[in-house]
Amino acid sequence: MTRHVEHVMGTVFSFDVRHDDGRHDDEAGPRVAAALAEAVAWLHHVDAVFSTYKPGSPVSRLGRGEITLADCPPEVADILRMCESVSRLSHGYFTACPGGRLDPSAIVKGWAVDRASVILREAGLPDHCVNGGGDVRLSGAAAPGRTWRVGVAHPLRPGDLAAVVSGHDLAVATSGTAERGAHVLDPHTGRPATELASVTVIGPDLALADAYATGALAMGGAAREWVEGLDGYEAFAVTAAGATWHTSGL
């Protein structure tokens, strides 16, 4: 097992690579180290392109109208297309411009984690877990015959878990108010969404799960029915009052 923690994008990415060479971290093969270095470099690249905190990033400059989409790296257009698609699907509850300012972060982090996972997989490391600030990509198995187990942090009781999701090759994304307050706005009212304390979306793609979770948090209670209609995705939520619900596929 090799673990790596990387501070990037204003949060922390945790890598947990399971490989059976049986050696300690310090002696982990150069293959693992090289793959992790590539994945970490990728995350820093994404940060440089998409950061809304770096005034000189292409996305910041695009948001200020200083450059056009054609001037940006091609992945910016890819992300904005994905944002547009989820925005339509979520009846506007997910938006690439929360508060009127271009900020596709709610989809970028999950997307970056998924690509980092692909880098590890292509390096011959199929069994790993990448956690980007609370959004999780599971790949392969935790150990032969043992699925990964993801605790869902309880939004109202710090340090507790509200649920455990177990599986392999899954994306688990949570959006909630626990860490940064009611930061997700209901775009239709402009007010912070407070009905749900957290929503966890589980499915095949972390970029989409990440965006769906954000849209679902903005939606509130209506998110349950909405996620029921999303093919391949399930949701678990804790309401502000501490009640829980989950969609029928779980």
Next chain:
Amino acid sequence: MRRAILAVLATAVGLVLLLSFKPHEMTALAQRPAAVTQGDAGATGGRGEGPGDGSLGRDRDHDDGHDDDDHDEFDDGDGDRLGGGSSGAAGSSGASGAADLTGSWTGPGATAGATSGEKTVTGDSADTRWGPVQVAIVISAGKMAGVKVLDAPANNHRDIRINNEALPILNEEALSARSAQIDTVSGATYTSDGYIRSLQSALDKAGL
């Protein structure tokens, strides 16, 4: 690349939600058998409850049922330990929640004296949205020593999937709950500062 990933994902059917599972409750596990033993009287009394009773009050009848903790996966999640009246709001589909029953493991009953010797306790047959589920628990020297699934649904593909995937996991859950065995934590996005006090931070440290 996306297609390759999706091809792999198509085989991923093991999606399990185990509600109300808290690491810090592990320390209370030694007390659990006491609750189980206590629940025995209630369990036999509650036996024979007809299927199809999907009323929101159903889970109250199971309140002493020791098996309910193992049925959380079949719960629709309406229950909550805070008791915040969630059932009425969210009970629009399926059986009502049993998650609040996890409270019976750690509630007042859990402090009763543990029994010694080996004993098998058969739980109520619990109606889940997929059909009846019943488990038996073996108690040895006051500790839970085994769980056996007596009855589980087998009607359609989803049920088969649940039998194959979820129930074995449930067994393992009940037996290995002493160690939470969480590999990672999903939660609201933390900042670098927030990470320091996060569960994920503890897991990262523990693995180093």
